[in-house]
Amino acid sequence: MAKSIWIVMQQREGKLHRMSREAIAAGQQLAAMVGGTASAVLIAGDDALAAEVAAYELEAVKVAASPALVDYTPGAFVGALGSAIAAERPDYVLFPHTYQSVDFVPRLSQEVGAALVPETISFEMVGDEVIWKRPILGGKLQSRVRVKGEGTVFATLQSGAFPVDSAAAATTPAAVQAMALGDLVADREILGVEQAGDDEVDLTKADIIVGVGRGVGGPDKLGPLEELAERLGADIGASRPVIDNGWLPRDRQIGSSGQTVAPKLYLAVGISGAIQHQVGMKGSSCVVAINKDKSAPIFGISQYGLVGDLHELVPALNAALAESE
Amino acid sequence: MNILVCLKQILDPDIPARDFRIDPERREAVRGSADLVTNIFCENALETALQLRSTSGGTITVLSHGSEDTEDVLRKALAMKADEAALVLDQDAERADPLQAARVLAAAIRKLGSFDVIMVGRESGDWGIGQTGGLLAEELGLPFIALVEQLEVDERGLRIQRQTDTGTEIFEVTPPVVISITNSENNLPRIPKTRDVMKSYRKPLTTLSLADLSLEDPSLSPAAGSYYRLAEISIPEKEIRCELVEGDNLEQRIDAFARRVADIADTTR
Ligand SMILES: Cc1cc2nc3c(=O)[nH]c(=O)nc-3n(C[C@H](O)[C@H](O)[C@H](O)COP(=O)(O)OP(=O)(O)OC[C@H]3O[C@@H](n4cnc5c(N)ncnc54)[C@H](O)[C@@H]3O)c2cc1C
Numbered sequence: 001m002a003k004s005i006w007i008v009m010q011q012r013e014g015k016l017h018r019m020s021r022e023a024i025a026a027g028q029q030l031a032a033m034v035g036g037t038a039s040a041v042l043i044a045g046d047d048a049l050a051a052e053v054a055a056y057e058l059e060a061v062k063v064a065a066s067p068a069l070v071d072y073t074p075g076a077f078v079g080a081l082g083s084a085i086a087a088e089r090p091d092y093v094l095f096p097h098t099y100q101s102v103d104f105v106p107r108l109s110q111e112v113g114a115a116l117v118p119e120t121i122s123f124e125m126v127g128d129e130v131i132w133k134r135p136i137l138g139g140k141l142q143s144r145v146r147v148k149g150e151g152t153v154f155a156t157l158q159s160g161a162f163p164v165d166s167a168a169a170a171t172t173p174a175a176v177q178a179m180a181l182g183d184l185v186a187d188r189e190i191l192g193v194e195q196a197g198d199d200e201v202d203l204t205k206a207d208i209i210v211g212v213g214r215g216v217g218g219p220d221k222l223g224p225l226e227e228l229a230e231r232l233g234a235d236i237g238a239s240r241p242v243i244d245n246g247w248l249p250r251d252r253q254i255g256s257s258g259q260t261v262a263p264k265l266y267l268a269v270g271i272s273g274a275i276q277h278q279v280g281m282k283g284s285s286c287v288v289a290i291n292k293d294k295s296a297p298i299f300g301i302s303q304y305g306l307v308g309d310l311h312e313l314v315p316a317l318n319a320a321l322a323e324s325e
Numbered sequence: 326m327n328i329l330v331c332l333k334q335i336l337d338p339d340i341p342a343r344d345f346r347i348d349p350e351r352r353e354a355v356r357g358s359a360d361l362v363t364n365i366f367c368e369n370a371l372e373t374a375l376q377l378r379s380t381s382g383g384t385i386t387v388l389s390h391g392s393e394d395t396e397d398v399l400r401k402a403l404a405m406k407a408d409e410a411a412l413v414l415d416q417d418a419e420r421a422d423p424l425q426a427a428r429v430l431a432a433a434i435r436k437l438g439s440f441d442v443i444m445v446g447r448e449s450g451d452w453g454i455g456q457t458g459g460l461l462a463e464e465l466g467l468p469f470i471a472l473v474e475q476l477e478v479d480e481r482g483l484r485i486q487r488q489t490d491t492g493t494e495i496f497e498v499t500p501p502v503v504i505s506i507t508n509s510e511n512n513l514p515r516i517p518k519t520r521d522v523m524k525s526y527r528k529p530l531t532t533l534s535l536a537d538l539s540l541e542d543p544s545l546s547p548a549a550g551s552y553y554r555l556a557e558i559s560i561p562e563k564e565i566r567c568e569l570v571e572g573d574n575l576e577q578r579i580d581a582f583a584r585r586v587a588d589i590a591d592t593t594r
Binding site: 072193246288301302 | 498
């Protein structure tokens with residue numbers, strides 16, 4: 001029997017989260033692999049947004065529209081998705097692995113009795129079984145897991161694993177359908193929000209980022225890097241140890257537990273390139289790195305590299321850039 | 326506030342990839358000379374709890390599901406000044422998937438008492454699944470809030486600051502709740518004093534077995550797993566396609582590198 005795949009979109013104020021498009025790409029791929037159809041589920045969002053999603057090659061766009069869903073709360077989201085999943089029993093439900101899905105998807109999986117494979121990077125068919133691939137131990141290992149038993153399978157998708165441009169457009173737009181909703185309970189009243197970068201910058205919108213790592217050695221050593229960022233018109237991001245040590249504020253953290261960025265140029269300085277960091281920046285158009293260790297994993301995803309002591313190289317680079325200005 | 330913090334022991338995630346071995350038969354990472362450490366986000370949770378207790382009073386109980394080795398994690402937490410510690414001893418703990426772990430922790434929590442706030446780390450540094458908190462909340466029938474970076478007691482209960490995809494949001498909740506803690510500049514774990522580490526070994530530690538929690542049924546045992554089966558683990562292959570910029574001297578290398586960087590930077594303007 002043809003399998004049904006649902007792809008849950010994440011949006012805010014009428015704009016799709018970048019990873020929603022990646023999820024569409026993944027859903028189309030999964031549908032082709034298992035033999036089935038993929039539909040998008042749009043929670044709130046207006047007609048224009050529904051039309052935008054319907055422009056992708058999909059069976060349908062299911063829209064859950066209710067005032068209770070306009071602002072995210074886990075209660076209302078679990079209520080809306082839970083009753084629809086229980087009623088229609090899709091075979092697979094895909095979610096982007098975001099801060100929002102981390103908050104409500106485990107609960108949803110329990111309520112509908114679905115298995116949940118988190119942060120997958122790919123899937124393949126072995127016999128008639130789907131095998132999900134996900135990195136473990138910070139990417140030092142790759143695991144391949146299968147799900148036991150029958151029933152709906154949930155998977156969340158790692159940022160950057162399924163390129164947006166592989167999502168196929170529709171020849172004729174997908175049908176937009178309203179989803180039946182029961183009573184929804186918004187279970188959080190948000191008292192205040194702070195947008196990252198309100199005060200200074202929004203790293204997700206930066207064209208150029210200078211990424212600062214533990215190799216920099218201390219907050220007093222940031223001067224040349226700030227100068228470099230200024231010369232390039234770049235914003236400064238950082239790896240987690242830099243945040244944990246208090247050298248830079250938390251909104252600068254890039255990686256699996258920080259922000260996900262995709263600038264045109266990412267210059268990694270004194271960053272080893274642990275998988276948790278890579279997850280947050282490997283979508284950059286071009287990565288270049290400065291590191292004293294030529295076997296550092298960051299060079300594995302860089303286009304250009306400079307091997308040596310950053311305390312010597314960065315000031316020299318500043319001087320060279322100043323000269324060419 | 327009565328606070329319970331769940332702590333997981335993991336293989337040190339900082340060991341370099343080249344020192345890493347796997348046992349394909351057992352589908353496990355080989356420990357070798359690697360250290361076992363407390364998962365960093367669990368330590369962020371404990372630090373958050375210690376700060377909450379210092380402003381609002383109450384007690385902190387730490388709980389782990391692990392083997393004999395896991396006692397170290399709890400002793401360290403006691404040295405950081407947690408009040409009580411409990412270990413659910415289970416040789417298969419390492420192989421538990423999040424649902425199994427959540428069931429064990431939930432049963433232990435019910436046995437240990439009643440708590441206003443139950444804290445977990447946002448994810449572990451080994452399997453990185455990040456579901457235990459959410460599943461634990463479901464097992465206990467409590468609300469779950471992921472990715473909390475700060476919380477304080479106020480007249481309505483707890484004021485929570487949580488990270489979102491675009492920044493942070495603030496709201497109030499009425500305990501009891503389960504929350505997962507993420508790292509922030511405010512919850513860098515304190516380093517216990519040597520004297521307190523020594524003293525921690527004289528503090529009582531409650532040990533529970535799966536039988537004590539009525540979880541000895543093999544189908545409920547972590548070794549049985551709930552919904553995953555691991556098909557294989559492998560060491561990923563790395564391809565290096567990076568051009569390391571060369572030159573006869575530093576100046577040449579810097580110039581060549583600066584030109585490339587400036588060229589790419591120019592395309593963004
Ligand atoms: C569950 C989990 C979540 C995580 N989330 C994140 C996350 O969101 N973001 C993140 O970044 N990390 C995260 N981490 C941490 C991650 O695993 C790494 O520990 C971290 O990214 C390493 O940061 P780093 O590269 O700055 O430091 P290190 O790994 O210590 O690397 C420092 C680098 O600097 C180089 N260096 C040192 N001195 C010099 C010098 N003088 N000149 C030139 N090069 C020099 C060294 O060769 C080395 O490569 C997470 C870890 C876990 C377990």
